[in-house]
Amino acid sequence: MDTETVSPIPFLDLKAQQSRIGPALRARLDAVLAHGQYILGPEVAELEEKLAAFCGATHCVSVSSGTDALQIALMAENIGRGDAVFLPAFTYTATAEVPLLLGATPVFVDVDPSTFQIDLNSLQARIADVKRAGKLVPRAVIGVDLFGQPADWPAIRNIAAGAEMFTLDDCAQSFGAALGNERLGRAADATATSFFPSKPLGAYGDGGALFTESAERAALYRSLRTHGEGTTRYEVLRTGMNGRLDTMQAAVLLAKLDVFESEILRREAIARIYDTELAGLVETPARVPDSTSAWAVYSILLPNQAVRDSVQAALRDQKIASAVYYPRALHQQPAYAASHDGTKMPVAEELGARILALPIHPDLTDAQALRVAATIRAALAG
Missing domain, CATH: 3.90.1150.10 (Aspartate Aminotransferase, domain 1)
Structure with a gap:
């Protein structure tokens, strides 16, 4: 085929998608410009409600990125120095950098040669390695739903329960996927996803969300994403971060969610x-x-x-x-x-x-x- 005449095939085509959803997208963005609530505007709460309904989760807390979602989830569990966080060796760096940022140690686990999801035998062996060495306390397993497919969450939960560990689903690439008859969002103690533009549901900038069945965790996530605030803006209960989702990004995501x-x-x-x-x-x-x-x-x-x-x-x-x-x-x-x-x-x-x-x-x-x-x-x- 003559390379001078062929048209390019892009890896991702956000322009085509934008053309397809243009009227709805512009209406959503114009609404934000009209009310001017650019931080935690009404679209943020609407998005959280619709995302939770979409995947069947009880609580959704939107945040500023998928990486911040992972960090907030681990911060809420007080995971830090001396703790081991088990995660697959074949994934994006964000999954591993967050434990290190909090002072914990990422413990790498091999992956399945067919599905590329975390290998269960390797996970059990790595937990045993850490226990035998006695230098770290097994605290959490981060399972990654790689490339859009779910990890084996029933098995991961069983393994984690045996070591009394927190389970965190890194669903950055796989929001919308399902295991059995349930969409991802409830498979682990907490689920983190990303709305980076290249993701299946992507914003026009960074964004993310956390899902949980626990009202206590959801409340803690909301506090941590807003500088650790309490019932008022200037009541600071804990060390948090600036991890809110912008209203404009929520508007984009609402148009795309349709x-x-x-x-x-x-x-x-x-x-x-x-x-x-x-x-x-x-x-x-x-x-x-x-x-x-x-x-x-x-x-x-x-x-x-x-x-x-x-x-x-x-x-x-x-x-x-x-x-x-x-x-x-x-x-x-x-x-x-x-x-x-x-x-x-x-x-x-x-x-x-x-x-x-x-x-x-x-x-x-x-x-x-x-x-x-x-x-x-x-x-x-x-």
Whole structure:
């Protein structure tokens, strides 16, 4: 195909989505400009109510980012120095940096080679390692619903209960996904999500939310997101942070929430096209049993890094965007070298050399998805 005539296929197309929801989006933003309540305006409370209803959670507390959601959740449990927080080695850095910021120690766990979710046998082994060493107290497990699919939350909860640990669902990539007949939001003691623009439900800037079934936790989250305030603005009960969601971002999210369910269905349709067209050529994503994915990321596995790099180059030649999530496991990152005990994570270490994410968003056409697959097919044949 002549690269001079082909049109680009972006990894994410927020302009197309904005065009599609433009009138509703502008109406929402104009309403905020009219009332002028840019911090904790009425749209924030409306969004929290609708997000909770969407996923079936009792309480939703909106915050300024997915990272701040993780931090507030751990701050509320008084997790800090001397505490071990278990989390997968193959995920974004925010999951690991938050425990360190609070003085706790991230303990890395390997991931399942098929679903890339936290490996349960590795989790149990790592908990046993920490208990045997006796230097840290096991306090929390952060399960990450990676790429849009849910982790095995019933099993994670059982393992955590045996060690009396708090469970936190890092649902940054997977709001809208379901495990069994329930959407994520109630699977752990607390659930944190992100509204970064690239997420399935994304704002036009940073944003996030916390979900919980506990009224006490919800009240504590609201205090912590607003400098630890009490019943009045100038009653300071605890050390908190400035972690509120802006009203303008809430307005954007409300407009997007109206079409969110249909967008999840569209992402699933694109994933099925890739599944069919790439079957037998690459390792396509394995589905978590009894689940529905939000398809934040569709990642294939190639045999090795050389093949991955050549396929990515072929996509680039045809003006097709792709990405590598993630090129290096967290325990291999310089920032975490001092806190890692040296345990090998063979699956997480190998994935970075083989993984490649393809475009998947609700405004991707069938023809574009077929073109992506055809380009991969040609690259592997050549």
